[in-house]
Amino acid sequence: SQQGEEDPQALSIQEGENATMNCSYKTSINNLQWYRQNSGRGLVHLILIRSNEREKHSGRLRVTLDTSKKSSSLLITASRAADTASYFCATDAYSGGGADGLTFGKGTHLIIQP
Amino acid sequence: EPEVTQTPSHQVTQMGQEVILRCVPISNHLYFYWYRQILGQKVEFLVSFYNNEISEKSEIFDDQFSVERPDGSNFTLKIRSTKLEDSAMYFCASSEVNTQYFGPGTRLTVL
Numbered sequence: 001s002q003q004g005e006e007d008p009q010a011l012s013i014q015e016g017e018n019a020t021m022n023c024s025y026k027t028s029i030n031n032l033q034w035y036r037q038n039s040g041r042g043l044v045h046l047i048l049i050r051s052n053e054r055e056k057h058s059g060r061l062r063v064t065l066d067t068s069k070k071s072s073s074l075l076i077t078a079s080r081a082a083d084t085a086s087y088f089c090a091t092d093a094y095s096g097g098g099a100d101g102l103t104f105g106k107g108t109h110l111i112i113q114p
Numbered sequence: 115e116p117e118v119t120q121t122p123s124h125q126v127t128q129m130g131q132e133v134i135l136r137c138v139p140i141s142n143h144l145y146f147y148w149y150r151q152i153l154g155q156k157v158e159f160l161v162s163f164y165n166n167e168i169s170e171k172s173e174i175f176d177d178q179f180s181v182e183r184p185d186g187s188n189f190t191l192k193i194r195s196t197k198l199e200d201s202a203m204y205f206c207a208s209s210e211v212n213t214q215y216f217g218p219g220t221r222l223t224v225l
Contacts, residue, residue: 030212033213041219042205042218045213045214045215088157092212101149101161102147
């Protein structure tokens with residue numbers, strides 16, 4: 001089965017710096033999504049990148065996808081204390097039937113030091 | 115902005131009891147999902163639902179579990195005879211096409 005695995009597992013940076021998190025997966029995908037989770041809370045959707053896309057931007061977020069390496073990265077620019085959270089990548093396989101379940105990685109715990 | 119809602123936020127039950135977790139997906143969405151997250155572990159897919167039937171399910175979703183859309187707005191997950199290892203956060207999600215939007219979760223504690 002496919003898996004998203006993020007690295008690093010934990011990342012601590014100073015406010016204002018950029019944070020980069022990586023994700024690798026094992027099998028072909030249809031889409032890759034990034035989510036944020038604050039401690040004990042729900043998952044907030046950040047961005048979706050399709051398998052035929054290489055880069056996508058949304059505000060301070062930049063996501064890249066390299067399907068040949070089966071990897072993706074999430075860059076958060078000009079980090080803020082409020083960005084402190086766990087970040088997960090999630091993949092879905094193209095089954096043609098819709099309603100694909102997502103496979104999540106273990107996540108990167110990001111801490112922004114004020 | 116529309117959002118997925120879940121009730122209750124926290125459910126405590128005795129081992130062997132049945133629980134029903136409730137979700138109200140975003141109104142124009144067609145696909146519905148349940149996931150769980152055991153404390154400190156990954157979010158795991160349980161089941162997806164489309165057109166009033168199960169579309170896909172994982173190995174975790176065994177006979178103990180069932181899902182239902184009893185009316186035009188609710189989507190429920192029933193756990194028939196809870197076990198200690200069912201203690202987890204349960205997330206409902208819905209999507210119009212690909213982007214899945216998650217609810218805040220129900221924390222289930224089985225004693």
